[in-house]
Amino acid sequence: HSDAGSQYTSIAFAETLVLEGIAASVGSVGDAYDNALAESTIGLFKTEVIAKGNPFHPGPYKSVEDVEYATMEWVDWFNRSRLHSRLGYVPPDEFEAAYYANLSTPQPEPSPI
Template identity: 60%
Template structure:
C-alpha cells in the first residue's frame, strides 16, 4: 500500500476524501491515481469544459450552501431540503437583486434584454 500514513483503525489517512483536479496532465497519470487510491482518496477528474467542474457552478453551489443550507440547518428530511431548494432557486432567478443588473431581478433583466431590438446580421460581411 505504499508509504501512506494510517489512522488508528488502520485506514489510510485520506480515507473519504475526494481529490478534484483541473485535469492537468500531471494529475491524469496512472501512477498519481494509484497514489490517491492507496491514500484512500477518490480521484475526481472530469473532462475539460464539464459543467460540473467549472468555476461558475462551484461558485453557485457555494452561494447555495452559504445562504440556505448552513444557516437553516439542521435539516430533518430530504423533502425539507428539496422544498427549501426550490424556494431558493425561485428567489435566485426571480427576486434576487444585484448591482450588476441595476438592482433588477435576473428574470426581469433577461426579459428586458431580449425585448431590445437585436442587431441584424449582414449577409456576406467579413467574407
C-alpha cells in the same frame, strides 16, 4: 459537466450516458477554470440555504424532502428575484423583460451623411 476523474471517464459510465441519451461534458485537465461557476454557486447555496437562520427553511432539515423544497425555493428566488450585480441590481425577470422589450422596440434609422 464533470472533471476528468476516472469515475467520469470510465467505459461503464460512458455507456450509461449513451443508453440514457446524455452527452458527456468533461472539462480540461489540470485547471479549475471549468469549475469556477459551479464552485461559486455551491458556495452561495451553502451560505444562503444550508446555513442556520436561512430564509428558505426555518429550523433544522429533518428529511431529504426538506432539503429538496428549500433548494427549489432558492433556485426560483435566485433565477427570478435575486438582485444580481452583473444585471445592475435588477431582478433577472425584470432584466429579461426589459431586454426583450428593447428588442421589439423599433430603433431610429441612422441619418444619412
